[in-house]
Amino acid sequence: MKLKSFATFHLVLLNGLCSLPASSQEYPCPPPGAEALVDGENLVENCKCFYALAAAQKQDQSDTPTQIKEHTVMHYAPAGKYYGPDGITEYLSALSGDHVTATTQIGPSIPGYVRSIGNGQCHTLTAESQNMHLNPYHTVNNTEACASMTVGVRVTFNITDDPFEPIDVQSYEIWTPNLFVTEMFSLFSRSEASAEYICDKILNVCGDYENGKSDSWDYSMKNGRSEGGVRGLKKSKSAKASKSAKMNEKMKNCVKQAIALPDVTIGADGVTGFIDGNSRACRILHGFMAKNNQHHCPHVSFDPEVDADGKIKCNESAGILHTDVFTQEDIAFFILMGQAAFGFDEVGGRMTYEPCSVV
Numbered sequence: 001m002k003l004k005s006f007a008t009f010h011l012v013l014l015n016g017l018c019s020l021p022a023s024s025q026e027y028p029c030p031p032p033g034a035e036a037l038v039d040g041e042n043l044v045e046n047c048k049c050f051y052a053l054a055a056a057q058k059q060d061q062s063d064t065p066t067q068i069k070e071h072t073v074m075h076y077a078p079a080g081k082y083y084g085p086d087g088i089t090e091y092l093s094a095l096s097g098d099h100v101t102a103t104t105q106i107g108p109s110i111p112g113y114v115r116s117i118g119n120g121q122c123h124t125l126t127a128e129s130q131n132m133h134l135n136p137y138h139t140v141n142n143t144e145a146c147a148s149m150t151v152g153v154r155v156t157f158n159i160t161d162d163p164f165e166p167i168d169v170q171s172y173e174i175w176t177p178n179l180f181v182t183e184m185f186s187l188f189s190r191s192e193a194s195a196e197y198i199c200d201k202i203l204n205v206c207g208d209y210e211n212g213k214s215d216s217w218d219y220s221m222k223n224g225r226s227e228g229g230v231r232g233l234k235k236s237k238s239a240k241a242s243k244s245a246k247m248n249e250k251m252k253n254c255v256k257q258a259i260a261l262p263d264v265t266i267g268a269d270g271v272t273g274f275i276d277g278n279s280r281a282c283r284i285l286h287g288f289m290a291k292n293n294q295h296h297c298p299h300v301s302f303d304p305e306v307d308a309d310g311k312i313k314c315n316e317s318a319g320i321l322h323t324d325v326f327t328q329e330d331i332a333f334f335i336l337m338g339q340a341a342f343g344f345d346e347v348g349g350r351m352t353y354e355p356c357s358v359v
């Protein structure tokens with residue numbers, strides 16, 4: 001599968017490479033024009049990483065998919081880890097889902113470095129700018145909003161011997177400014193609509209409270225993407241009736257319980273926002289995923305419930321910080337590129353209270 005939403009290795013390196021003779025074994029090191037990307041102590045190893053990545057990118061351009069294997073992990077510190085093609089796709093689908101209806105990259109991806117980390121493994125760092133289009137149906141006061149921010153990506157990959165799959169991606173680590181959680185996610189998790197959304201998933205999708213039958217409200221917004229304005233508002237007729245007074249009562253109680261939760265989890269530093277704690281934000285994310293995969297139902301419930309993998313989610317945040325995942329140098333690169341290339345301030349992004357401009 002191909003990673004559509006985030007960094008697809010837009011390294012500015014291919015033109016030179018394509019003109020090399022196919023038989024050439026000795027690629028120049030450092031690569032002409034990309035010296036800054038592969039500088040550092042282990043120049044020879046870094047060059048191997050660079051050329052493996054370039055070969056993978058070349059295949060990508062000829063439409064050979066980048067392989068995401070069962071062992072590939074995507075890690076976004078405030079929300080947790082997602083595994084394999086299914087888990088990663090599902091997770092990224094939330095960025096073109098009910099609350100964020102579309103995520104569009106503005107401008108190019110900016111490469112930071114390609115480096116060996118030893119044992120045939122490599123890191124590559126890129127920064128890109130993304131606009132996240134928020135669905136005003138779900139936001140506080142139905143506010144129109146666009147969240148724009150630098151998204152940093154570090155890819156860890158192994159160099160392989162397979163010319164058709166020159167790299168084997170181990171992990172994608174994603175960085176965003178804190179505002180992704182504390183301003184963007186919080187803008188829709190603070191709303192009453194978010195409590196209703198969660199309770200729809202608990203009662204109608206997951207069938208908790210012995211509801212049994214699935215009688216989902218239609219938040220799917222199929223065909224609604226291009227219309228702009230308020231989308232996904234219509235509830236299906238059957239749901240509108242809410243079936244019975246008993247169901248109404250359950251819904252009311254559930255919404256009350258959901259509203260009592262914090263919108264997002266704030267860490268011990270009083271500043272850092274998390275999506276993986278006992279919050280509405282966490283239940284929105286997993287509620288969205290539960291629509292297509294009931295595996296997530298235990299995550300949405302109010303009481304901690306063990307899922308099929310023996311994991312409990314949306315209870316206690318793991319409290320992982322971006323600084324646990326990225327070096328200070330990596331983060332400095334994201335912030336610097338945000339300022340130099342994407343026009344953000346030192347925060348690395350901004351909220352704009354109007355629809356994203358469509359590029």
Ligand SMILES: *[C@@H]1O[C@H](CO)[C@@H](O)[C@H](O)[C@H]1NC(C)=O
Pocket residue numbers: 071119120121158168
């Ligand atoms: C990637 O490389 C590391 C270090 O050499 C190794 O431990 C790991 O098993 C490799 N992964 C795969 C899928 O080959």
Ligand SMILES: *[C@@H]1O[C@H](CO)[C@@H](O)[C@H](O)[C@H]1NC(C)=O
Pocket residue numbers: 140141
């Ligand atoms: C929502 O609207 C109400 C009434 O106009 C206002 O008091 C409140 O501050 C608004 N909330 C937000 C978060 O904008």
Ligand SMILES: *[C@@H]1O[C@H](CO)[C@@H](O)[C@H](O)[C@H]1NC(C)=O
Pocket residue numbers: 304312315316
């Ligand atoms: C859920 O979180 C609370 C506190 O945040 C903790 O005391 C409790 O043990 C957790 N429950 C489970 C089942 O992990």
